[in-house]
Amino acid sequence: MNLRFTVDGVPTTVVIAAGESLMDVLRRIGKTSVKNGCDRGDCGSCAVLVDGRAVNACLVFAGQVDGTAVGTAEGLAHDGELHPLQSAAVEGGAVQCGFCTPGMLMLAVDLLSRNPEPDEAEVRSALSGSFCRCTGYVKPIEAILAAAGTLLERRS
Amino acid sequence: MSVVNVSGFIRPIDIATAFVAVQQGSIPVSGGTDVILHEPPAPVSLVDLTVLPLSGISESGDGFSIGATTTLSEMLEHPRLAAHADGVIADMLRLVGSPLLRNRATIGGHLARGRLSDVIPVLLSLDATINWYDGSPRAGPLADFYASQTHRTPLIVTGITIPPMHRPAAAAFRKFSRTHFDLAILNCACRIDIADDGSVAAARVVVGETPALAASVTDAEVLLHGRPLDPAAISSAATIAAAEIPARDDDRATAEYRRAIAAVLVRRCLAEIAGRLP
Ligand SMILES: Cc1cc2nc3c(=O)[nH]c(=O)nc-3n(C[C@H](O)[C@H](O)[C@H](O)COP(=O)(O)OP(=O)(O)OC[C@H]3O[C@@H](n4cnc5c(N)ncnc54)[C@H](O)[C@@H]3O)c2cc1C
Numbered sequence: 001m002n003l004r005f006t007v008d009g010v011p012t013t014v015v016i017a018a019g020e021s022l023m024d025v026l027r028r029i030g031k032t033s034v035k036n037g038c039d040r041g042d043c044g045s046c047a048v049l050v051d052g053r054a055v056n057a058c059l060v061f062a063g064q065v066d067g068t069a070v071g072t073a074e075g076l077a078h079d080g081e082l083h084p085l086q087s088a089a090v091e092g093g094a095v096q097c098g099f100c101t102p103g104m105l106m107l108a109v110d111l112l113s114r115n116p117e118p119d120e121a122e123v124r125s126a127l128s129g130s131f132c133r134c135t136g137y138v139k140p141i142e143a144i145l146a147a148a149g150t151l152l153e154r155r156s
Numbered sequence: 157m158s159v160v161n162v163s164g165f166i167r168p169i170d171i172a173t174a175f176v177a178v179q180q181g182s183i184p185v186s187g188g189t190d191v192i193l194h195e196p197p198a199p200v201s202l203v204d205l206t207v208l209p210l211s212g213i214s215e216s217g218d219g220f221s222i223g224a225t226t227t228l229s230e231m232l233e234h235p236r237l238a239a240h241a242d243g244v245i246a247d248m249l250r251l252v253g254s255p256l257l258r259n260r261a262t263i264g265g266h267l268a269r270g271r272l273s274d275v276i277p278v279l280l281s282l283d284a285t286i287n288w289y290d291g292s293p294r295a296g297p298l299a300d301f302y303a304s305q306t307h308r309t310p311l312i313v314t315g316i317t318i319p320p321m322h323r324p325a326a327a328a329f330r331k332f333s334r335t336h337f338d339l340a341i342l343n344c345a346c347r348i349d350i351a352d353d354g355s356v357a358a359a360r361v362v363v364g365e366t367p368a369l370a371a372s373v374t375d376a377e378v379l380l381h382g383r384p385l386d387p388a389a390i391s392s393a394a395t396i397a398a399a400e401i402p403a404r405d406d407d408r409a410t411a412e413y414r415r416a417i418a419a420v421l422v423r424r425c426l427a428e429i430a431g432r433l434p
């Protein structure tokens with residue numbers, strides 16, 4: 001069957017199998033920032049945005065996202081300039097092996113779109129279900145809070 | 157997790173079309189978070205229910221009506237629903253999986269699945285009714301829907317209704333699990349309505365993951381009825397719950413362990429309720 005959707009703003013048509021997961025389809029078309037950590041909804045490394053909400057791409061049938069806008073970490077940078085969440089992650093030491101980073105970025109985009117000024121507790125609860133085996137979470141949390149500050153400054 | 161044994165993907169034009177497909181053996185899919193984890197033994201088609209107009213939350217004198225394809229996050233983010241019944245629905249939803257899961261999982265898919273649930277005990281304790289379609293629109297108490305095994309017959313869940321609370325009343329929920337992300341080893345939801353004379357006018361003591369599907373502990377509810385919700389009543393209800401739940405061993409806990417936990421969770425829920433009541 002055909003799947004028509006936009007991926008990182010680009011209208012895309014792909015032939016998919018009816019039972020294929022969104023994660024497998026995205027990786028197949030080259031969006032390998034979408035990581036397969038567990039393939040069962042436990043780790044969050046496959047998180048992408050579907051119409052603005054972060055979901056586990058491994059738990060979504062690709063056929064169901066027909067007509068939606070899907071966002072991956074690969075769509076965050078513009079004209080060679082990193083998104084504030086990406087810069088904050090790099091500058092704040094929130095990336096070690098980096099396997100969890102794309103998923104966490106998408107969670108953070110969803111969080112900040114609904115709650116531009118989260119406190120630490122809100123960032124922590126947003127990150128639950130997103131596993132990082134390297135950083136111990138402190139640096140990613142600090143990076144998201146720092147990026148929230150940058151985004152607010154830019155808006156004002 | 158891609159599912160191999162899928163032969164077709166149906167986008168139904170209306171609920172009647174969707175139901176016919178389900179009747180013929182196709183699998184209804186809402187969020188798909190559960191369907192996608194199970195490989196069917198033989199090729200089947202999927203019916204995407206999210207294309208039907210079944211999403212949304214509205215409030216009227218009858219309480220909250222929640223469409224089947226409403227996500228758990230949408231429920232959590234609805235300020236009035238989240239505040240309902242002392243915030244018990246919101247407290248519980250925050251313990252269901254992760255935000256990523258809740259952004260996708262729907263209330264209809266959750267209730268149709270009818271197992272491994274933190275949501276069902278709370279909805280049972282609030283006397284929710286469920287709406288479904290099996291050729292005609294139907295509605296009935298959620299408790300009956302499971303007790304009569306209706307949820308195992310071909311149907312499409314269309315929504316739920318959570319009735320208003322008749323104050324003074326209070327509700328509480330407890331989940332016992334390794335981490336809150338894990339499925340519960342046992343969970344408990346209680347609701348108490350108080351009469352003018354200060355005695356209990358209605359009691360709900362629901363225990364889930366016994367590991368059978370959540371159900372009322374009727375003897376505990378009868379015991380609480382018509383007397384004040386004092387420490388003696390709470391303690392007796394907890395003892396009855398421990399004895400009466402249909403506890404069994406499984407890979408998460410033994411029956412004996414579950415009975416011990418049941419007494420604690422029932423006591424904690426009822427004590428929290430007693431503390432909230434005037
Ligand atoms: C990683 C993970 C963690 C989880 N943690 C928890 C937890 O802590 N607590 C908890 O309670 N649950 C937990 N769950 C279960 C989760 O809540 C359910 O998977 C989810 O609610 C199902 O909703 P869905 O819309 O995705 O259902 P689907 O996967 O779409 O469907 C579920 C079942 O219902 C059928 N169905 C779907 N919609 C309908 C309908 N409208 N009418 C009739 N049948 C229908 C499907 O055929 C299927 O059998 C967890 C699940 C995962 C994957």
Ligand code: FES
Nearest residue numbers: 037038039044058
């Ligand atoms: S790969 Fe999807 S949650 Fe782990």
Ligand code: FES
Nearest residue numbers: 098100132133134
């Ligand atoms: S940086 Fe390695 S898993 Fe998070």
